[in-house]
Amino acid sequence: MQLSVKHLLGIRDLTHQDIQLILDTATEFKEVLQRPIKKVPSLRDVTIVNLFYENSTRTRISFELAEKRLSADTINFTASGSSVSKGETLLDTVNNILSMKVDMVVMRHSASGAPHFLAKHIPAAIINAGDGINEHPTQGLLDAFSMRERLGKLEGLKVAIIGDIMHSRVAMSNIYLLKKMGAEIMVAGPPTLIPKYIQEAFDVRVEYNLRKALEWCDVANVLRIQLERQNQVLFSSLREYSLAYGINKQLLDSLNKEVVIMHPGPINRGVELDSDAADSKQSIILNQVENGVAVRMAALYLLSGGRGSMN
């Protein structure tokens, strides 16, 4: 019983069995998190550095909590306020940290492929916590875990990913993962935010009409409009985006079925998702956050294996 990979760089590299193993292990960790003492000694001798070159609230807290629940020692590193501003390279920074005997690296970086580069040069196990517009594997896994928990299965599930597909690493990880687990995928949003050849490349449906997308799907994974990654104007205004692609309760109620609403956070309330929809019973956004800790515990636990005996 072991993952086929040494690092968790992306869902792209995982097999169907890997994903199954992570999700099943996460189910047991979720039970651990309900106990009076929510902590197990599995990673008692492991030191993990959380290397965040880009802002994060949920992911960083979630990883840190997951590490602590597994009894690992953790160090937090954020690029702002560090020697990165003095011009130290990524590899130098990481090698310096590793020389202090660190076993695993959790890394977020604004450059796509940064963790892949690191994996080639350092011996520690690396978990990608989001790299540029490439992948965010633990988010993909926790999304899948939450879907499976709510609807019982992934196979045959109809999932619509709605919004800014072009700049979204969450979308990429979701597409890779759901495809491998046999779900049907649709991407929906304005044509300017959907990559041109995505239909051919990933064999997904493309829909430009929000209502049609919602009528088709069981689950709507609504993405955040990433204002920080929009260096060109791809839609005329947030107000117009919201009018065409914003989801509200009224729209959801007018459908003939109950669509499960997901969002990786942070929500731009009133843009892609209105408050009445985000806080409704159909929304599992807070369950996603809760499940995130269990899924990250599973990933850390499974990647820590076979570290060799004490001598």
Add this chain to the structure above:
Amino acid sequence: MKTVLNEQQLAITIKRLGHQILENHVNLENTVLIGIQPRGIFVSDQIVQEIRQLVPPVLVKYGKLDITFYRDDVRTSLHAPNHTDIPFSIENKNVVIIDDVLWTGRTIRAALDALLDFGRPAKVELCILIDRRFSRQLPIQADYVGKSIDSIISQKVKVFWKERDGKEEVVLM
């Protein structure tokens, strides 16, 4: 391959273990039974079934405990976890841990650690179907023993269950 317990002997042994536990815990109100995942569950299921025939079934509190995250060999090999289900508090309760084979004692050591994360029991006892004497690596002994056997380290004790293996038998290989 040598038969340690045949189907009939196994049934009688299970019945006796059920009675012995009940004898020591006449008032089941403060007692909980906990099977160790994955293989101890086959024994504990049957012992619990036995006890439930002797007393009102609602009195018997029964849970399942997985010890994967508490193993002491996690550095060298990784194991997939099984399901833990303890739907009651064990605080101040008498806990009877049930497993199939007591060998090195390491599983029970892990189980004791795991158990303490659910609360502080008043007392913990151990019920074992097969006790492999003289092979302990930790100072752990059982309170209820189905059968004690002498074996050497290279031998294996295998327990077959009807639901899983189609036959019911304990053998020494």
